[in-house]
Amino acid sequence: MPLLTLHDIRKRFDAHYALRDINLSLEAGQILCFLGPSGCGKTTLLRIIAGLEKEYSGSVSVQGVHIDEEPPHTRGFGLMFQDYALFPHMNVWDNVAFGLRMHKTGAEVENERVADMLRLVGLEDFASRKIQELSGGERQRVALARSLAPEPRLLMLDEPLAALDRSLRERLARELRQILKKVGVTAIFVTHDQAEAFAIADKVAVFHDGRLLQNDSPQRLYSHPTSIQVAEFLGFKNIVPASVLQDGTLLTPLGTFPVPPGTNKRAPGMTPSLLFRPEGAQIATPMQEATAEQIQLTGQVESCTFLGHVYQTEIKMAEGIMFRFLLPTYPSAPKIGEKLRLILPAEACVVLDSDQRPG
Numbered sequence: 001m002p003l004l005t006l007h008d009i010r011k012r013f014d015a016h017y018a019l020r021d022i023n024l025s026l027e028a029g030q031i032l033c034f035l036g037p038s039g040c041g042k043t044t045l046l047r048i049i050a051g052l053e054k055e056y057s058g059s060v061s062v063q064g065v066h067i068d069e070e071p072p073h074t075r076g077f078g079l080m081f082q083d084y085a086l087f088p089h090m091n092v093w094d095n096v097a098f099g100l101r102m103h104k105t106g107a108e109v110e111n112e113r114v115a116d117m118l119r120l121v122g123l124e125d126f127a128s129r130k131i132q133e134l135s136g137g138e139r140q141r142v143a144l145a146r147s148l149a150p151e152p153r154l155l156m157l158d159e160p161l162a163a164l165d166r167s168l169r170e171r172l173a174r175e176l177r178q179i180l181k182k183v184g185v186t187a188i189f190v191t192h193d194q195a196e197a198f199a200i201a202d203k204v205a206v207f208h209d210g211r212l213l214q215n216d217s218p219q220r221l222y223s224h225p226t227s228i229q230v231a232e233f234l235g236f237k238n239i240v241p242a243s244v245l246q247d248g249t250l251l252t253p254l255g256t257f258p259v260p261p262g263t264n265k266r267a268p269g270m271t272p273s274l275l276f277r278p279e280g281a282q283i284a285t286p287m288q289e290a291t292a293e294q295i296q297l298t299g300q301v302e303s304c305t306f307l308g309h310v311y312q313t314e315i316k317m318a319e320g321i322m323f324r325f326l327l328p329t330y331p332s333a334p335k336i337g338e339k340l341r342l343i344l345p346a347e348a349c350v351v352l353d354s355d356q357r358p359g
């Protein structure tokens, strides 16, 4: 049975729906990321789960038991916010011990748990430091130690890395996953940064305008985004409209393509979109033809940027459509103005459905 289940959650602020029909579940020990642009409802959903937001429809269950009527402090959940909310007048030890003291766990448990948590986050030598004397990354680790100390059955982290600079965020994202996995805590992590979500999560739930669009592993999400909104949010560019012909093939402005392997056929007349993934394309040699497992595209090189391991190449396709591919750095750089024939594995194509927006 999942640890957490959300059933048909809806939340309205006046006439505006902040959340619509959210259904999802989370297994014990999993890290789930809520990913989506600002205002899509991530924090509101976190507040509903935490019990801080009372007015909503639908239900929140833990191991099959509805907890909608339970006050926040009896849910056994931990929360860590972007600003960490550390107590500046207390030292590191007292900050980490705070939750345990609230639960009146006693000195022996406190000494053991706080020492364990400081060791876990690599701050065992910082116990008597004041919060003002810590770097941003160290504060983040104190906040994490504090929220893990009472052994929450679910830990929720709202943009905990947002205040840090880019390189520190990347390192701390990796560290954060290692620590959460070491403890085995079930966690929900909110972010609007796709790279952060991929680095930390077992599952990523993508939100847009109050709706849950897709909930999958980072690998699955990247290889099989199901809608244009998800694909665009993940940064994919090479998307064209398609219409399904009588034989099930997909007619696009760039030609007709077979349904990619492992993809359900859409009914004739439907109008999905087709994404061509940027990696995996090869420049065809003059005699080379695409096999049955490959597709072919042609276009003219508009720009070419050396990224070290690949050339990011902008290619003007039929009807002036601009695509971007990551091409190998050998045998030579694509030349601006050159006409190229590209061969891609059939899996490089992904069928995207339009976002359904009922009601």
Ligand SMILES: Nc1ncnc2c1ncn2[C@@H]1O[C@H](COP(=O)(O)OP(=O)(O)OP(=O)(O)O)[C@@H](O)[C@H]1O
Pocket (backbone or CB within 6 Å): 013, 018, 036, 037, 038, 039, 040, 041, 042, 043, 044, 045, 192
């Ligand atoms: N107390 C409130 N009263 C009215 N509208 C609200 C309130 N709280 C949130 N909203 C609205 O609900 C929507 C979702 O907000 P929410 O804070 O959940 O988004 P978010 O995805 O967490 O955004 P961000 O990444 O900027 O924190 C937004 O349109 C927001 O303006």
